[in-house]
Amino acid sequence: MVLRQVSFWIIRLKKKELDCGQKMGHLSDQEFTKDGGITWWVLVATEAKGRVILSACESFRKKALVFQNGKTEEVITHGIGSVFCPPECRKRGYAQRMMIFLGEKLKTWQTSSEQRCVFSILYSDIGKKFYADHGWEPFNSAHISLPAISSSSSNGTTNGTGSSNGHALEARPLYAFDLPKLCAIDEQLIRQTAIHAPPSKTFIALTPNHARISWHQAREDFVSHELYGRKITIKGAIVGTEPGKRVWCYFNRVWDNPDPTSTENNTLHILRLVVEEKGAFNWEKAGHDEDMEAYVPAIAALLRLARKEALEWKMDDVEIWNPNEVTVRAVKSLDSEAEVVHRDQESIASLMWYGERPHDGPVTGYVDWLANEKYGWC
Template identity: 25%
Template sequence: MGDMDLGIPMPTASLDVVFAEATPEQAIIFRKLNSDSWSKPLTLAQYMEAGELLSHTELARNGSIKFWVLHKKSDPLEVVAGCETVRKTVFIREPRLPGTTDAEKPVSIEETTAFGVASVFTNPNYRRLGMANFLLRKLQEVMDKQSAACSVLYSDIGKLYYTNMGWNVFPHQEASLTLLNEGKKLDPESCCTIKTRWLALDEIRQLCDLDIADLKQRLQNCPADGKIHLAFSPNFAQLEQQFAAEETFLKLHMNTEVERRGATTLDGKSWITWVHKHKRQRLVVLRIVTTSPESEARRVEHIWALLNAAVAEASLTGLKSVIVWNPDEATTSGIKATSNAYENDIKVVFTERDGSIPSFRWQKDLNTSNTVWDDNYYYCWC
């Protein structure tokens, strides 16, 4: 996320700029300005149409997505820099010291507001003047006044720039399951005894409700380690935004639709959701959810079955790899089981990403060293 607007800032007063929530006209100007960087392979007309289509999602309709700009005081239509924010829900469990019992300090999960920051962009005519820095400082003031507990952004310009502004880097590992035999269709049920079926969009809202209940319970059950534990809510509105972006791209660029949004085990206790990223020819996993596993070994088997479905979906849609962010121990075991089962068809690599680096800031720049971000997966991305 973001463009390179580094260098030594000059006094912003010399440009006489104003920070404000964008008017509809300014938002259109901002989108046109960033189209050269982000629209490809869509045409400008398609890119603008995509923005209009995405304005009808649940998040957009309820006012959770806002655009912010710096503009010249003398000319409000001269947009100098801009960004967008997405209001999110976050669950926070306060720290409990080792040895603390529920009787001494009952576990409570706070449900509150957070923001995702995205699409930071500076008008090329005003680069290397510190405009993005000034924009984000003003945005931090707004977010803090609105009592947002925290904010997150995903850096594509390295770790240093946003860290210096208070957004600290959190784990950014990923597993890549690359398909080796182009054109070969993989069978999701050829290797694992646990059977799965595909998921359609109209099934996912109910699964999100089950997911949220399970996530809250897991946060309550986190060990008393003296740390703050948090997780962003995997509610339907957040997932729908990613599905809508995928669907809009496919409609405009490829004149096709998405059939399968994920897969579930036949018992309905575990499921996986994903998005197709055709620009980079990847299937990216949003979440893998396993509720009420009988044992950790059984959980691994469920994950294995769901990943089999994911690699099969990649092969069916002409994608070259499946991507999983920050796999935990059980997911890593499931990935390795998938690799072993398809040893001639899949190559697995675990690495640290150098893009989309999750960067987290507490309200008013509170320290993050005692913070654990649970379920730091792609569904959080914005």
């Protein structure tokens, strides 16, 4: 058996579902994926006639940053997605064999003397054990959510049904033309991690550049057109106008239900939440104190607009990955019954480390994954 790179592979969905080939073609032609940004892999039996596909997947090249001992290194990483094994080939160890080959292959795939690959990632939908057994260790995978509700009724407390607060902050919509500049600012904020990060750990972050964010939103643009025949214009929300003191987030609508009249299993994800004044590292490590409490109203305002958009586009809820304490308080100001959920089966952020290992323990003991939010998913 051998793992091969191929130009393209497609699994057709049922007639009633969206055409997978069209969608794949659309997504593979984005800034993030073109020019080698996406690679398709297949495991084949070299001795078989016709080279039957035993297992397949894809990998996405991503920009990332590694912070260690006060220094910043620009690296690439590869995110693995769409792992598939034909029904007739299952329970024969083919997926395991493919992952073993792939984990080793990605160490040097598309690297150069100037840019190495220090880790690869995936988001498991089959729990933590299978991929952990093959080297991708699970990292924190939590979220908190709010039900979709109209903005006119979301200024209160529990479930957004309390009395309206006339002094509440209001968020403004973000449009596609707003995003490139904001993404560039966010990238610089992430780069400042080297100033604040302690030397006791290595910190990593996927670069939240515009190419990455717009790829997610190209997915929702395609599906919204197929389901509803109209275009999404609101791409996120922002509070504040003074540079250096703004708070913003990006939206991503995911339809898991093929019925355009139903909201079940449809979610509006917050791809990335940015508090400009605090920067990435200080914000992520923020606890509950008076200084950080000041950001609760701004985040709540972003979420109110997100809930309105969720209702508009037949979403069941709004979801934020790996929220810090301040974000949790903002969510609870809108829904006092909201709770953080620690996932153990779906979308488990998992990482294989190729860099130096200071000890033989779990990678989570010496590597801290910053900004482990939905924008990193693939």
